[in-house]
Amino acid sequence: MSPITSHVLDTRLGRPAVGVCVTLERRDAHGSWQFLSRGATNDDGRVPALLSEGGLIPGRHRMTFDTGGYFEEQQVEHFYPCVTIEFEIIRADEHYHVPLLLSPFGYSTYRGS
Numbered sequence: 001m002s003p004i005t006s007h008v009l010d011t012r013l014g015r016p017a018v019g020v021c022v023t024l025e026r027r028d029a030h031g032s033w034q035f036l037s038r039g040a041t042n043d044d045g046r047v048p049a050l051l052s053e054g055g056l057i058p059g060r061h062r063m064t065f066d067t068g069g070y071f072e073e074q075q076v077e078h079f080y081p082c083v084t085i086e087f088e089i090i091r092a093d094e095h096y097h098v099p100l101l102l103s104p105f106g107y108s109t110y111r112g113s
Helices: 067-073
Strands: 004-010 021-027 033-040 059-065 083-089 096-103 106-109
Touching: 004 021, 004 059, 059 096, 083 096, 083 106
Parallel strands: 004 096
Antiparallel strands: 021 033, 021 059, 059 083, 096 106
Protein backbone atom coordinates (compact mmCIF):
# COMPACT_ATOMS: atom_id res chain seq x y z
CA MET A 1 0.00 0.00 0.00
CA SER A 2 1.12 3.55 -0.71
CA PRO A 3 2.43 5.34 2.40
CA ILE A 4 0.32 8.37 1.35
CA THR A 5 -3.31 7.86 0.37
CA SER A 6 -6.35 10.05 -0.15
CA HIS A 7 -10.11 9.72 -0.27
CA VAL A 8 -12.31 12.42 -1.84
CA LEU A 9 -15.99 12.61 -0.95
CA ASP A 10 -18.44 14.87 -2.77
CA THR A 11 -20.62 16.14 0.08
CA ARG A 12 -23.04 17.71 -2.43
CA LEU A 13 -23.92 14.23 -3.67
CA GLY A 14 -23.14 12.27 -0.51
CA ARG A 15 -20.83 9.85 -2.36
CA PRO A 16 -17.24 9.41 -3.57
CA ALA A 17 -15.86 11.95 -6.04
CA VAL A 18 -14.75 9.90 -9.06
CA GLY A 19 -12.09 11.11 -11.47
CA VAL A 20 -10.49 13.90 -9.43
CA CYS A 21 -6.89 14.35 -10.59
CA VAL A 22 -4.40 14.51 -7.70
CA THR A 23 -0.75 15.59 -7.82
CA LEU A 24 1.74 14.78 -5.03
CA GLU A 25 4.88 16.87 -4.51
CA ARG A 26 7.66 17.20 -1.92
CA ARG A 27 9.54 20.36 -0.98
CA ASP A 28 13.29 20.03 -1.39
CA ALA A 29 16.04 21.61 0.72
CA HIS A 30 16.01 24.72 -1.52
CA GLY A 31 12.27 25.30 -1.07
CA SER A 32 11.30 24.14 -4.55
CA TRP A 33 8.47 21.67 -5.09
CA GLN A 34 9.49 18.37 -6.69
CA PHE A 35 6.90 16.29 -8.53
CA LEU A 36 6.46 12.80 -7.03
CA SER A 37 3.36 11.37 -8.71
CA ARG A 38 -0.08 11.94 -10.15
CA GLY A 39 -3.25 9.88 -10.05
CA ALA A 40 -7.02 10.11 -10.22
CA THR A 41 -9.67 9.00 -7.77
CA ASN A 42 -11.28 5.65 -8.54
CA ASP A 43 -14.94 4.60 -8.22
CA ASP A 44 -14.58 4.69 -4.43
CA GLY A 45 -13.06 8.20 -4.50
CA ARG A 46 -9.64 6.88 -3.50
CA VAL A 47 -6.16 7.32 -4.93
CA PRO A 48 -4.56 4.07 -3.77
CA ALA A 49 -1.10 4.21 -5.40
CA LEU A 50 0.37 7.69 -5.17
CA LEU A 51 3.73 6.54 -3.86
CA SER A 52 5.47 3.18 -3.74
CA GLU A 53 6.30 1.54 -0.43
CA GLY A 54 9.62 2.73 0.94
CA GLY A 55 9.46 5.91 -1.13
CA LEU A 56 8.47 8.22 1.69
CA ILE A 57 10.96 10.85 2.85
CA PRO A 58 10.32 13.10 5.88
CA GLY A 59 9.60 16.74 5.10
CA ARG A 60 6.90 18.99 3.71
CA HIS A 61 4.58 17.53 1.09
CA ARG A 62 1.56 18.82 -0.76
CA MET A 63 -1.35 17.31 -2.64
CA THR A 64 -3.19 19.35 -5.25
CA PHE A 65 -6.68 18.28 -6.24
CA ASP A 66 -8.10 19.45 -9.59
CA THR A 67 -11.52 20.27 -8.19
CA GLY A 68 -12.33 22.65 -11.05
CA GLY A 69 -11.91 19.89 -13.62
CA TYR A 70 -14.08 17.59 -11.53
CA PHE A 71 -16.96 20.07 -11.27
CA GLU A 72 -16.63 21.26 -14.88
CA GLU A 73 -17.00 17.65 -16.03
CA GLN A 74 -20.33 17.57 -14.19
CA GLN A 75 -21.31 21.08 -15.39
CA VAL A 76 -21.55 22.30 -11.80
CA GLU A 77 -20.81 25.91 -10.87
CA HIS A 78 -17.96 26.03 -8.34
CA PHE A 79 -15.68 28.49 -6.56
CA TYR A 80 -12.36 26.68 -6.01
CA PRO A 81 -10.53 25.60 -9.20
CA CYS A 82 -8.11 23.54 -7.10
CA VAL A 83 -7.47 22.56 -3.52
CA THR A 84 -3.87 22.34 -2.30
CA ILE A 85 -3.14 20.70 1.03
CA GLU A 86 0.33 20.98 2.56
CA PHE A 87 1.35 18.61 5.32
CA GLU A 88 4.47 17.55 7.19
CA ILE A 89 5.83 14.00 7.17
CA ILE A 90 7.64 13.37 10.45
CA ARG A 91 8.14 9.59 10.41
CA ALA A 92 8.69 7.79 7.11
CA ASP A 93 7.54 4.47 8.62
CA GLU A 94 3.94 5.67 9.18
CA HIS A 95 0.94 5.76 6.86
CA TYR A 96 -0.48 9.19 6.00
CA HIS A 97 -4.09 9.46 4.84
CA VAL A 98 -5.31 12.84 3.57
CA PRO A 99 -9.10 12.88 3.03
CA LEU A 100 -10.87 15.72 1.25
CA LEU A 101 -14.55 16.52 1.81
CA LEU A 102 -15.58 18.55 -1.20
CA SER A 103 -18.51 20.71 -2.30
CA PRO A 104 -18.72 23.35 -5.05
CA PHE A 105 -18.27 26.21 -2.57
CA GLY A 106 -16.24 24.73 0.25
CA TYR A 107 -13.99 21.92 1.43
CA SER A 108 -12.44 20.45 4.55
CA THR A 109 -9.65 18.02 5.31
CA TYR A 110 -8.01 16.25 8.22
CA ARG A 111 -5.38 13.59 8.88
CA GLY A 112 -7.19 10.30 8.53
CA SER A 113 -6.16 6.80 9.47
